[in-house]
Amino acid sequence: MSLFNRGLSKTRKSFFGRIAAMLGSSEITDEIWDDIEAILIQADLGVNTTLTLIDDLRSQGITKQEELQVALRGSLQSLLQFPPPLDVSGRELSIILVVGVNGSGKTTSIGKLAHRLMLGRRKVMLAAADTFRAAAIDQLKLWGERVGAPVIANKPNSDPAAVVYDATAAAKARGYEILIVDTAGRLHTNYNLMEELAKIRQVSGKVVPGAPHEVLLVLDGTTGQNALQQAKKFKEMIDVTGVIVTKLDGTPKGGMVFSVFNDLQLPVHYVGLGEGMDDMVLFNPEIFVKSLFDEN
Numbered sequence: 001m002s003l004f005n006r007g008l009s010k011t012r013k014s015f016f017g018r019i020a021a022m023l024g025s026s027e028i029t030d031e032i033w034d035d036i037e038a039i040l041i042q043a044d045l046g047v048n049t050t051l052t053l054i055d056d057l058r059s060q061g062i063t064k065q066e067e068l069q070v071a072l073r074g075s076l077q078s079l080l081q082f083p084p085p086l087d088v089s090g091r092e093l094s095i096i097l098v099v100g101v102n103g104s105g106k107t108t109s110i111g112k113l114a115h116r117l118m119l120g121r122r123k124v125m126l127a128a129a130d131t132f133r134a135a136a137i138d139q140l141k142l143w144g145e146r147v148g149a150p151v152i153a154n155k156p157n158s159d160p161a162a163v164v165y166d167a168t169a170a171a172k173a174r175g176y177e178i179l180i181v182d183t184a185g186r187l188h189t190n191y192n193l194m195e196e197l198a199k200i201r202q203v204s205g206k207v208v209p210g211a212p213h214e215v216l217l218v219l220d221g222t223t224g225q226n227a228l229q230q231a232k233k234f235k236e237m238i239d240v241t242g243v244i245v246t247k248l249d250g251t252p253k254g255g256m257v258f259s260v261f262n263d264l265q266l267p268v269h270y271v272g273l274g275e276g277m278d279d280m281v282l283f284n285p286e287i288f289v290k291s292l293f294d295e296n
């Protein structure tokens, strides 16, 4: 069983498996439509995305339950179509900002991403621009050691934009190709996260034209539709280019991935399926949908 398939077992068992089990070979009744709608909403697709999907299915004129089974997979998959993955090639230095609320899995995802990119022989450096807590800096340093990537950091409470400036200079001087920046994520206190992110963005753009090249928003998959609300706030603060959904291994709410594409109009690039450095997979619509239905 693949990591994807194993990681999605909770979502598969509680929801999509129930749809598959419910559908037999007879005609589709109104009750069936209602049941499917209810299950999709419970799977955290969100009302909006569920209704889009049901409309799409109904417009296909299917009458048999077994046809619905096939059509549902197709419609789910077509919700996930999006342009190319992460663009971090073809320039001297690419800068990736990683944003999201505390606890969503930013630092862990940065470690995993660095590891992935380094397996592809890219030279990766990390910047500890979540300077609010000493523990946050230490955690990134630990990941740096684990995967073998240098970490540029300053003292706790120092200016995050200055850390980014230093890290950019260091990356350029030492010939690193990709700089991944960890940022703070306190949405609910009265300090100004928007200002902080804007300053980081400005500093990186000043040192490297066009930077940041990617702004990845990390969303905790276990929070389902609540994560979507947070995402809307982040989208207002900064131009997010893509999403990493974490912790899908521990939740039946995997349906939220569909609303990231459909409601937020953002691509999911990676999915976190555990705490280890290898527990993050490149998002693939086909394998994702298949894993929601089939155990193999």
Ligand SMILES: Nc1nc2c(ncn2[C@@H]2O[C@H](COP(=O)(O)OP(=O)(O)O)[C@@H](O)[C@H]2O)c(=O)[nH]1
Pocket (backbone or CB within 6 Å): 100, 101, 102, 103, 104, 105, 106, 107, 108, 109, 139, 185, 218, 246, 247, 248, 249, 250, 271, 272, 273, 274, 275, 279
């Ligand atoms: N099971 C699981 N745990 C994760 C995943 N990603 C992160 N975590 C855990 O979530 C917690 C918070 O992660 P952290 O990276 O510190 O979040 P941050 O505050 O956004 O930097 C840690 O205990 C991580 O080990 C994942 O994909 N699966």
Ligand SMILES: [Mg+2]
Pocket (backbone or CB within 6 Å): 106, 107, 108, 130, 136, 139, 182
């Ligand atoms: Mg962190």
